[in-house]
Amino acid sequence: MRVDSSYIRSLDYDSVTRRLVVIFQDGAKIVYHQIHPRTYQAILEADSHGEKFHELMANKRYTVIKEAA
Numbered sequence: 537m538r539v540d541s542s543y544i545r546s547l548d549y550d551s552v553t554r555r556l557v558v559i560f561q562d563g564a565k566i567v568y569h570q571i572h573p574r575t576y577q578a579i580l581e582a583d584s585h586g587e588k589f590h591e592l593m594a595n596k597r598y599t600v601i602k603e604a605a
Contacts, residue, residue: 543586549576558589563605569597 538546541561548557549571556568556576575592582588 537580539580539585541585544589547576547579547585549573557601560604563602564600565602567599567601568593569599571596 537548543561545559545561547559549555550557551573554570554572556571557565558568559565578592579585579588
């Protein structure tokens with residue numbers, strides 16, 4: 537899902553695997569693991585997606601799929 541953010545280009549959440557795929561404006565693509573659906577929803581509903589993302593995703597396990605350009 538595309539979001540209106542200067543930091544995040546898009547978010548894609550899979551509720552079965554509880555993985556959140558984030559594509560950042562700089563082209564980086566990162567998969568975050570074991571993310572609760574409410575966390576994803578809170579990021580989507582926030583006035584600032586980037587600020588809420590930083591607040592909620594600190595110390596979450598992730599895998600870098602693509603480095604920043």
